[in-house]
Amino acid sequence: MKNATKPVFSRWYPKGVLDSLIPPLLKPLLLYAGSMTHHMESICHSVKIDAHIEHHGFACRDERQLLDLPYRQMVWVREITMVCDGEPWLFGRTVIPQKTLVGYWKRLTRLRSIPLGAVLFRDPNIVRGEYEIAQLDKHHFLYNKSRRYLENDKDYLWARRSQFYLDENPLLLSEVFLPAMIKRIMK
Ligand code: PHB
Numbered sequence: 001m002k003n004a005t006k007p008v009f010s011r012w013y014p015k016g017v018l019d020s021l022i023p024p025l026l027k028p029l030l031l032y033a034g035s036m037t038h039h040m041e042s043i044c045h046s047v048k049i050d051a052h053i054e055h056h057g058f059a060c061r062d063e064r065q066l067l068d069l070p071y072r073q074m075v076w077v078r079e080i081t082m083v084c085d086g087e088p089w090l091f092g093r094t095v096i097p098q099k100t101l102v103g104y105w106k107r108l109t110r111l112r113s114i115p116l117g118a119v120l121f122r123d124p125n126i127v128r129g130e131y132e133i134a135q136l137d138k139h140h141f142l143y144n145k146s147r148r149y150l151e152n153d154k155d156y157l158w159a160r161r162s163q164f165y166l167d168e169n170p171l172l173l174s175e176v177f178l179p180a181m182i183k184r185i186m187k
Contacts, residue, residue, distance in 0.1 A: 009134075009135050009137035009156050010135070010137050010140040012062065012133070013132060013133055014130060015130055015131040015132065015133060018133050018135070026158060026177070026182065026185065035117035036175065038121075040082060043185075044089075046084070046085055046086075048083040048113070049081075049082055049113045049114070049115050050080060050081045050083055050113070051113060052080065052081065053078065053079035054077075054078050054112070055076075055077060056074045056076060057076075057077040058074065058075065059075045059172075063095050063174075066163070073097075075095050075097050075098065076095070076101055076108070078092075078094040079091070079092070079093045079145070080116075088180055089181035090175055090176065091145060091146045091175070092173065093142065093145070094171060096171040097169070097170065100169035105166050105169075107119065108171070120164055125167070126166055127165045128163075128165075131160050134159050136156055136158075136159050136176065138153065142159060142176050143157055146178060149179070150178075150179060151179070157176050159174060159177065161173065
């Protein structure tokens with residue numbers, strides 16, 4: 001942690017700022033730049049994407065700020081759980097502004113159990129922005145969305161988010177690393 005004694009929970013920091021706090025075994029996953037689904041397939045026997053939300057909805061405050069969206073502008077929302085060997089490992093939330101959902105990209109609304117990465121990492125024209133990392137606590141909406149996977153409350157959950165640019169139009173992907181994953185990789 002540079003220039004501060006203690007990070008603030010639920011605040012997003014640029015990659016690098018929380019480096020000294022990330023458990024060394026988690027770091028390769030948290031900072032993994034390629035398709036997370038592919039990577040998981042190298043760790044788990046079976047990887048399944050369970051899409052529970054795919055609909056028009058609203059971005060939350062910190063998503064709106066990052067994407068520079070006006071209040072109550074509708075966006076496309078996709079929420080999934082990545083399930084590895086029957087255990088929930090990762091909660092993913094994608095927010096896509098309307099202006100991004102044109103032409104080829106409309107297919108992002110029809111993914112269901114197809115991993116988002118199957119589209120994003122196939123196209124060399126798609127550029128990934130810098131990661132931000134956070135320790136989300138119970139005051140953050142993504143922590144609360146992940147709560148159903150917690151046997152008991154945690155002080156915080158590790159998460160990352162980054163934008164992908166499709167012909168310069170962004171989408172925002174946030175990923176929360178769930179306790180079952182942490183437990184397995186820490187073994
Ligand atoms: C998704 O399919 O929405 C998805 C897949 C893997 C991730 C995040 C999101 O790590």
